[in-house]
Amino acid sequence: MWRPFSSIGIMKKKKNNKMKKELLNKIKEAEYVCHECGCKYGEAPTGDIIYTAHEDNCDICGENKSLAHIRLYRYLYKTLKK
Ligand SMILES: [Zn+2]
DSSP: OOOOOHHHHHHHHHHOOHHHHHHHHHHHHOOEEEHHHHHHHSOOOOSOOOOOOEEEEOTTTOOEEEEEEGGGGGGGHHHHTO
16 A cells, blocks of 8 residues: 655655755756766666767766766666655
């Protein structure tokens, strides 16, 4: 049975500092991310994956790197579901 976990979410949110909130907002709005951020906040791709990478500033860390779409990292679901 699915239960809402809002009460737990509120307790966790209180512990977060401002920087973490900003990071979460970035992750929510991110579209293209570098491999490091993708693996850190999403799930590392497994197997043979074909994707288009381009050089730009990462939506999360802001560094100029080779970026891939967040779908490659399961839309960063690992971080966002928390
Ligand atoms: Zn990055």
